[in-house]
Amino acid sequence: MSKQKIYWFCQLFGWTLLITVEYLAYLLELGFDPDTLYLAIANIFLGITLTHLYRLMIKRWNWVRLPFFKLAPRVLFSVFVLALIMTMVNLPIDRLIVPQYLASEPWVFFGYIMTWGKTMLAWVLSYTVYHYVEQTRNAEIEKILLKTNIRETEAKVLRSQLNPHFVFNALNSIRALVYENPDKAQQGITQLSNLLRNSLLADRRKTVELREEIKTVEDYLALEKVRYEDRLTSRIELDGRTLFWQVPPMMLQTLVENAIKHGVSKAVGGGFVEVKSKIEADKLHIMIRNTGVLGDKEASGGFGLANTAQRLELLYGPDATFQIVQENDTHNGEPIVCAYITIPAQSEGIFRKSVTHSVL
Structure with a gap:
């Protein structure tokens, strides 16, 4: 009534x-x-x-x-x-x-x-x-x-961020391949197209499946591999149970980009990026390790870090956590930085449908 x-x-x-x-x-x-x-x-x-x-x-x-x-x-x-x-x-x-x-x-x-x-x-x-x-x-x-x-x-603004410097560098790398290796240049254009499409679609979706986000990361790493060649190695190890877990779109890509920009690119002999996922206590745990030193710029929120912290807070509140630390171990004599992300099984949903009330 x-x-x-x-x-x-x-x-x-x-x-x-x-x-x-x-x-x-x-x-x-x-x-x-x-x-x-x-x-x-x-x-x-x-x-x-x-x-x-x-x-x-x-x-x-x-x-x-x-x-x-x-x-x-x-x-x-x-x-x-x-x-x-x-x-x-x-x-x-x-x-x-x-x-x-x-x-x-x-x-x-x-x-x-x-x-x-x-x-x-x-x-x-x-x-x-x-x-x-x-x-x-x-x-x-x-x-x-x-x-x-x-x-x-x-x-939405945070989800749609894609570093324009990366796009510029990727285009330069692809341009260099046009005459040397046309097939690889064509593949690079496809990968860059996928990245741009995902970036444009990111503001329409709050979350995506982890396997879809990892595909974006793989495209990004493949493009950066063209640029850094042997100076960049990467490894992705995923728990099969995590593939369909919902994560914020473009989140891992920005963290991997941050790892290469502030870590691998500054290492004399290059470095590595490693992405792992697992489930513990009904929560998704993602770890991104890379060559690098946790400097003041990263500690204060370099590109991707403040972005990630804000997005997790907006989507999940205090149930999700994000931290980045300097490990004691080294890889090929280079220090290692590790980023940890924890995402709960379900968001409490601060983005609710608008409620309208008719007044007597």
Whole structure:
């Protein structure tokens, strides 16, 4: 049932029940009188009409957005006006129907005001408090959705990052192969095309399967192999259970790019990049090892590092972890840097569908 239907049901049922109880009390005491029956029916419709007008007024002027010290006097004044109208309608008619029960003293008028005032106060407070709570909740939801949209926009930007320097270097490497090795140049163009396509599609997907991300890494390493030749060696070892695990797109590629840019390229004799994956305690663990020294630039968030930390935080919150450390071991006399990524089985989903609320 819609909120609109619930509202009208409450209006009809509430006012009918209230007036019926009062009419039955009169009926038991004084007996049946058609005039009082007509007055009771009129009071039902009058009560519904007046409170509905109050509803339209509070929505039109948006009182529920007012602070309490401004809202309270408006509510009390509205209750007084509604009670006064009900009194002005009922008191003259009651004087005609049951004059013996009503004296002409002023206190009768104020008694009617108080009686109808309590009824109207109950209705107005119920509706206004509901509206106020609903408005407050909607405002909080809007803040959450706004924050979510901002985070999703940030995540899209982060997902779509592809280092333009790499593209420039890859094109230069492919250009050098056009005459020397056309087949390899054609393969390089295909690999670069795959990378660019995945980069463009990254902002449309929050996660991809690990096997798809690894294919991007393989294309990237193949292009860099053209550039570095024997100075670059790579190895990828994946646990079969991890192939279909969902990971952020282009995340591993940026980390491998970071490993080559800040590690392998600076090593005198070149170096290596190694990617491994496994599952432990229902979490995906990815390790990227490479030749290199963890310098200040990397420690403070070189290209790919701050990117990875932000994306994992946006997607998974504190359940995902990322750290990069300098190992004590060496490879061919060169130091080794290792990046560790932990991803939970499921994201708690901060990117939720927008929630809309219709207000009474």
